[in-house]
Amino acid sequence: MYRGFSTEKATMEDKVRSLIDNLRGQCLKRGVGGIRELSVVFRRMDVDFSKRLCYQEFEEGVKAYELIMTNEDIDLLFNTFDTNKNRQIDFLELVAKLRPPMCQARKNVVNQSFDRLDANQNGILELEDLKIVYSSNARKHPKYMSGEWTEEQVLRNFLDSIDTPGNPDGKVTREEFLNYYAGVSATVDDDSYFDLMMRACYGLPNKGEKTK
CATH class of the missing domain: 1.10.238.10 (EF-hand)
Structure with a gap:
């Protein structure tokens, strides 16, 4: 029985x-x-x-x-x-x-990327965070370089692309960040490539390197 x-x-x-x-x-x-x-x-x-x-x-x-x-x-x-x-x-x-499952190594690098962007360490990514740690990336955006967008518009577009679609509020939680990159992760087969991609995108040190 x-x-x-x-x-x-x-x-x-x-x-x-x-x-x-x-x-x-x-x-x-x-x-x-x-x-x-x-x-x-x-x-x-x-x-x-x-x-x-x-x-x-x-x-x-x-x-x-x-x-x-x-x-x-x-x-x-x-x-x-x-x-x-x-x-x-x-x-x-x-x-x-x-949400597509991610191995612990992928979760770790996604969380490290979030922590890198979260300048005030309040668990939420906002425009002010990005102005501190991501402004140099924004200035490389084609629409900024052409004069079509301001730096703030570039940064806001970045937030909106990760924020809840259809209802962006200018704030991205860790959960929303994980949800977004879980979707990205599902399209990348190789763990090492995913890790390298995230580190290059968010300026994280390579494995084995110490943070400056």
Whole structure:
């Protein structure tokens, strides 16, 4: 009896894992920001700003984003994330589950990059942070060099590209930064190349070098 229950539970967990993998794949087909865009759809469904979704809101979000899911799949996913069985789920937790997995080495270099940009160390990237640590990069932007954009416009564009799409507020949290680069990571097969890319982009010392 106990073994049968365990087998049934394992089978259900496998099905949920497969379903999440499938949804992640559908999102990533839309580009590195696909999962972030899904979070925007869910936010629009969250009409009371509770950061939680009832079943109807969740179902409407799935359909609005045109994800291919059967009603059975929607029920299964919702019930899985409805941990306290109050017919509501935390959509931030769901989006975090959909985020492409990164090995610890990749997470480390992404977090180091965030810390490099977070000049005032308050856990949020804002324009003032970038003016301190990223202004030299902004001056190399083609639109700055052509005179089309100011330095501030370049920096704001950088923030908006990582911020929640469709709802940029000029502030990027560590979670949003990780979400963005998880999408980028999914397009880069080689761990060493990803590490090198991040270090070059954000001026991090190469492995083995000491920070000046």
